[in-house]
């Protein structure tokens with residue numbers, strides 16, 4: 001029996017460190033364009049050991065913030081790559 005299409009409006013992207021290519025998050029990204037912020041609740045998998053810090057090279061790639069009352073990470077420009 002064919003499964004009905006799941007409602008999945010957001011695609012999951014892999015976020016990697018721009019410096020050492022270590023995986024940081026799997027993230028359910030909405031919309032198009034560059035990643036400037038991550039809502040914590042949309043992070044599908046978290047590979048970091050310290051918040052906003054690359055587990056590979058120790059670089060801080062984002063800052064914790066609140067966007068309209070929702071916890072989010074503001075990405076520091078050029079520190080991460082999205083695939």
Ligand SMILES: [Zn+2]
Nearest residue numbers: 017020054057
């Ligand atoms: Zn790194």
